[in-house]
Amino acid sequence: MTSTSKQKSNIMKSTLFAPLLSLIIPGSGQMALKKPWRGFTVFIITAVLAFLVEWGLKYYEIGKMTIGGWTTSWLWIPLILFWLWNVLDAYLISKQKTAPVIVAVILAATVLYLIAWIVTDINLDRLVTRFDAAKTVATKVVNPDYFQVYSNGEYKVCGWKCLWEYVSAKVKDEPAPLVSLSDNVGDIFGRKGTITATWWEKLTRGVQIGERIPGFETGKLIETIAIGLMATLFSTIFAIPISFLAAHNIMSHVPGGKLIYYIVRTLLNIVRAVDTVVWGLLIIVWVGLGSFAGVIALTIHSVAALAKLYSEEIEHIDPGPVEAIEATGGNFFQVIRYAVIPQIIPSFLSYTLLRWDINMRSATVIGFVAGGGIGFFVLETIRVGGYQQYAAALWAVAVVIILVDLISSKWRNRILEDKPRAAQKTTWSKIRSLIYLILGVAAFIYCWNVTSINLKNLFNPGVTFGRLLKDFVSIDLSPSVLAGVTKQMITTIMQALMATTLGAIVALPFSFLAAKNLTGKSRFSAWIYVITRGVFNVLRSIEALLYVAIFVYWVGIGPFAGMLALAITTFALIGKLFSEAIENIDTGPIEAVTATGANKLQMIIYAIVPQITPPFLSYLIYQWDINIRMATIIGFAGGGGIGLTLNNYFGSLQYHKAGTVVAIIVIVVAILDFTSAKIREKFV
Amino acid sequence: MLIVKDLVKTYPNGTQALKGVSFEVEEGEFLAVIGLSGSGKSTLLRCINRLIEPTSGTILWNDIDITAAKGKEIRLIRRQIGMIFQQFNLVKRSSVNTNVLSGRLGYVPTFPSLLHSFSKADHERARNNLAMVGLEDKAHVRADSLSGGQQQRVGIARALMQEPKIILADEPVASLDPVLAHSILKYLEQLNKERGITVLCSLHFLDLVHRYATRAIALKDGQVVFKGLPSEIDDKQFKEIYGQDAERIEIS
Ligand SMILES: Nc1ncnc2c1ncn2[C@@H]1O[C@H](COP(=O)(O)OP(=O)(O)OP(=O)(O)O)[C@@H](O)[C@H]1O
Numbered sequence: 001m002t003s004t005s006k007q008k009s010n011i012m013k014s015t016l017f018a019p020l021l022s023l024i025i026p027g028s029g030q031m032a033l034k035k036p037w038r039g040f041t042v043f044i045i046t047a048v049l050a051f052l053v054e055w056g057l058k059y060y061e062i063g064k065m066t067i068g069g070w071t072t073s074w075l076w077i078p079l080i081l082f083w084l085w086n087v088l089d090a091y092l093i094s095k096q097k098t099a100p101v102i103v104a105v106i107l108a109a110t111v112l113y114l115i116a117w118i119v120t121d122i123n124l125d126r127l128v129t130r131f132d133a134a135k136t137v138a139t140k141v142v143n144p145d146y147f148q149v150y151s152n153g154e155y156k157v158c159g160w161k162c163l164w165e166y167v168s169a170k171v172k173d174e175p176a177p178l179v180s181l182s183d184n185v186g187d188i189f190g191r192k193g194t195i196t197a198t199w200w201e202k203l204t205r206g207v208q209i210g211e212r213i214p215g216f217e218t219g220k221l222i223e224t225i226a227i228g229l230m231a232t233l234f235s236t237i238f239a240i241p242i243s244f245l246a247a248h249n250i251m252s253h254v255p256g257g258k259l260i261y262y263i264v265r266t267l268l269n270i271v272r273a274v275d276t277v278v279w280g281l282l283i284i285v286w287v288g289l290g291s292f293a294g295v296i297a298l299t300i301h302s303v304a305a306l307a308k309l310y311s312e313e314i315e316h317i318d319p320g321p322v323e324a325i326e327a328t329g330g331n332f333f334q335v336i337r338y339a340v341i342p343q344i345i346p347s348f349l350s351y352t353l354l355r356w357d358i359n360m361r362s363a364t365v366i367g368f369v370a371g372g373g374i375g376f377f378v379l380e381t382i383r384v385g386g387y388q389q390y391a392a393a394l395w396a397v398a399v400v401i402i403l404v405d406l407i408s409s410k411w412r413n414r415i416l417e418d419k420p421r422a423a424q425k426t427t428w429s430k431i432r433s434l435i436y437l438i439l440g441v442a443a444f445i446y447c448w449n450v451t452s453i454n455l456k457n458l459f460n461p462g463v464t465f466g467r468l469l470k471d472f473v474s475i476d477l478s479p480s481v482l483a484g485v486t487k488q489m490i491t492t493i494m495q496a497l498m499a500t501t502l503g504a505i506v507a508l509p510f511s512f513l514a515a516k517n518l519t520g521k522s523r524f525s526a527w528i529y530v531i532t533r534g535v536f537n538v539l540r541s542i543e544a545l546l547y548v549a550i551f552v553y554w555v556g557i558g559p560f561a562g563m564l565a566l567a568i569t570t571f572a573l574i575g576k577l578f579s580e581a582i583e584n585i586d587t588g589p590i591e592a593v594t595a596t597g598a599n600k601l602q603m604i605i606y607a608i609v610p611q612i613t614p615p616f617l618s619y620l621i622y623q624w625d626i627n628i629r630m631a632t633i634i635g636f637a638g639g640g641g642i643g644l645t646l647n648n649y650f651g652s653l654q655y656h657k658a659g660t661v662v663a664i665i666v667i668v669v670a671i672l673d674f675t676s677a678k679i680r681e682k683f684v
Numbered sequence: 685m686l687i688v689k690d691l692v693k694t695y696p697n698g699t700q701a702l703k704g705v706s707f708e709v710e711e712g713e714f715l716a717v718i719g720l721s722g723s724g725k726s727t728l729l730r731c732i733n734r735l736i737e738p739t740s741g742t743i744l745w746n747d748i749d750i751t752a753a754k755g756k757e758i759r760l761i762r763r764q765i766g767m768i769f770q771q772f773n774l775v776k777r778s779s780v781n782t783n784v785l786s787g788r789l790g791y792v793p794t795f796p797s798l799l800h801s802f803s804k805a806d807h808e809r810a811r812n813n814l815a816m817v818g819l820e821d822k823a824h825v826r827a828d829s830l831s832g833g834q835q836q837r838v839g840i841a842r843a844l845m846q847e848p849k850i851i852l853a854d855e856p857v858a859s860l861d862p863v864l865a866h867s868i869l870k871y872l873e874q875l876n877k878e879r880g881i882t883v884l885c886s887l888h889f890l891d892l893v894h895r896y897a898t899r900a901i902a903l904k905d906g907q908v909v910f911k912g913l914p915s916e917i918d919d920k921q922f923k924e925i926y927g928q929d930a931e932r933i934e935i936s
């Protein structure tokens with residue numbers, strides 16, 4: 001009897017109940033049929049898309065159409081189809097089948113991308129109609145201001161061409177043009193000039209602090225390097241103790257530790273969600289413009305990022321030694337010292353090196369707001385239209401970052417190998433350590449001076465800092481501000497979406513060219529490999545924020561320019577990651593498919609694509625995360641989006657509203673982080 | 685004398701690892717703890733030095749109630765109980781000497797020990813204990829560059845630094861091949877016979893129990909199913925401990 005009644009209710013459920021539910025509330029039918037994640041996803045997608053369609057209609061008149069006096073958006077058509085798909089899906093699930101996901105993806109993507117297209121102000125025709133501008137800016141970018149030639153009583157900037165003329169004339173022993181390094185080189189790298197004496201000169205040269213004396217004027221690039229180094233050093237020092245507070249396995253041994261653990265974890269996540277550049281805005285109110293502000297901003301963000309990585313590393317240590325030291329009667333601190341610290345040293349070092357790389361990149365852009373380093377220089381040169389000076393900075397940055405990247409990754413590999421070395425030190429290794437120590441201290445003092453670190457300023461905040469703190473607590477949530485901020489935030493998200501998509505699509509074919517195992521062994525393909533990889537690496541070394549100026553020149557100020565700049569860095573990073581993923585595939589299936597007589601294209605589709613899909617998806621999500629963060633600051637250089645709003649609010653001292661923006665950035669980044677982590681868990 | 689009475693351990697996930705275990709160990713005994721995987725051997729040994737909190741029951745050791753000890757008392761008890769682990773539990777990246785010295789942590793003041801500063805006497809102890817296990821020349825190499833057998837000898841030297849009255853050994857030879865197994869157990873036997881250190885050692889192979897133990901207890905599903913001399917474990921007992929399908933195998 002029970003079985004028949006069960007069947008009855010099953011039939012009732014299977015045929016009508018779930019689809020009906022889904023018709024009323026999308027996703028609810030799937031949930032009722034014990035597919036909570038599927039249902040939840042469908043519900044969220046429908047809700048978000050419906051909001052976007054209505055929002056787009058209101059602010060941008062996207063898809064506006066009027067039927068008999070009733071105005072709506074035709075974007076509702078794909079959305080309704082999506083809705084119907086969801087009903088069908090609920091019906092099929094009750095029959096132990098599912099509706100094809102690809103259909104839903106296409107429908108949702110149609111709505112999303114159409115809106116994104118309008119919101120990010122994409123105007124492909126501008127790429128063509130303003131092509132002359134592109135040519136002009138390209139010429140300037142490839143002819144950076146490094147040299148000057150003297151003729152007719154004045155100095156003129158000259159590109160690589162005049163260096164070539166100079167060298168060839170010298171070689172041929174003809175009278176050479178008067179070529180010299182330009183002033184711009186001095187600005188970027190440094191020059192002999194006058195400096196203001198600090199305590200260091202007082203100590204070494206016996207002059208008074210503040211006196212103007214002859215010396216080496218540090219260039220903006222050197223300043224940038226110093227900012228990156230100092231921030232890495234400071235953040236490591238602060239992150240180590242904090243990471244112990246954020247490690248579950250440590251804190252569960254301490255009374256009240258659980259609570260501390262949750263508080264610290266939450267704080268770290270919030271601090272991490274705010275980009276370095278945004279931190280810069282807050283810091284300059286505190287300590288004023290300059291490299292010092294840059295160092296603090298980088299340090300704050302990087303403490304949070306490092307502490308999180310460190311604490312995860314602590315959580316993953318081998319518990320065996322901990323148990324062993326506890327068993328000898330060692331106390332909490334001794335356990336940490338003898339069982340935990342020795343285990344985490346290599347991974348901590350390697351994360352610090354990784355962070356150094358990231359900090360150097362951030363140091364190149366922090367100047368956009370904080371007023372120190374090469375970012376500040378770029379901002380100034382663009383403002384006066386000095387694109388050749390700007391180009392010189394770009395190339396210099398590229399060289400530095402590529403070097404840093406190389407050193408950091410080589411060093412990391414060596415550390416992670418973690419070869420046991422003789423624990424007893426030879427005399428030579430002692431001398432070497434001593435030399436390193438002296439060099440390190442010297443570099444530290446030099447960087448300290450270059451970045452004009454002034455701890456007194458920390459306790460002597462700027463006049464409006466108190467107001468900023470107060471206003472940030474009581475942020476402005478009035479509807480008009482919220483509407484404006486929401487609009488800019490959506491633009492920002494859409495920029496990241498378009499840039500990720502565009503960058504990845506373009507990168508895909510190139511990534512195959514940059515994969516050693518696919519390019520074959522001929523000399524021609526070897527060149528293709530080297531060139532594509534080279535392009536990836538050079539483009540990747542420059543932050544999106546620094547690219548914006550080029551696209552502003554080409555397509556004009558606005559979200560389109562920002563999106564294109566993001567797409568360039570996406571192209572480079574995704575290209576590199578994709579090609580490495582392709583290089584890491586298992587060759588077995590390739591052999592097998594080739595053995596069946598398949599051609600190269602068939603081989604790619606049947607043997608490679610299935611293998612690379614999971615890493616590709618994971619990299620796309622990773623890039624999307626990066627792009628969201630980047631998109632929040634792209635506006636500082638004229639790239640549109642929330643950054644512009646933030647900059648304006650800060651500039652006009654409207655801290656209530658700036659607080660709103662920062663809060664919304666934190667929330668949105670947190671939600672998207674969580675979502676992408678979930679997606680990665682599910683599919684990759 | 686160590687008296688374990690009605691020891692119960694229920695893990696937070698509900699697993700009843702020990703269901704009222706009682707037994708006694710005289711000073712100077714070499715007690716083998718046998719039983720199938722999952723029978724509760726590791727849990728039992730770790731309750732004795734409170735690495736695991738027993739749910740109920742008492743452990744008395746020479747009239748000290750181990751189960752009632754708190755904070756510093758626990759550490760003072762622990763330092764008199766050496767422990768040897770199946771996976772050796774050395775700090776792999778530290779030198780052998782540091783690993784051995786860390787056995788002294790229960791005795792030294794906290795602050796100097798955090799700076800890796802140990803007394804001359806402790807360094808001397810470390811040398812002697814390493815010599816005792818035949819590794820004096822390995823003091824300055826990293827622990828992970830040693831073989832498994834050598835690592836376990838370092839584990840013994842570390843335990844000896846505590847000048848223990850009891851040694852708990854949790855399957856000390858399960859990760860080693862048979863020849864090394866004998867060499868490690870011989871060290872334990874030597875310590876037991878020459879220094880009178882009580883040894884509680886969980887073992888998998890019955891012939892090792894016959895060869896080294898003076899007495900044995902067997903656990904099954906968290907309960908004691910056998911107490912007596914190793915020689916008393918006959919085929920019937922064996923089937924009871926290890927189940928009907930088990931076969932006796934010998935290792936040389
Ligand atoms: N931390 C823990 N949480 C929950 N259950 C546990 C935990 N540790 C052990 N157990 C369970 O308790 C029971 C006894 O485990 P124990 O490790 O003491 O057995 P054992 O005899 O040492 O086995 P083995 O020979 O595999 O080491 C097992 O069922 C095990 O799954």
Ligand SMILES: [Mg+2]
Binds near residue numbers: 726855
């Ligand atoms: Mg065990």
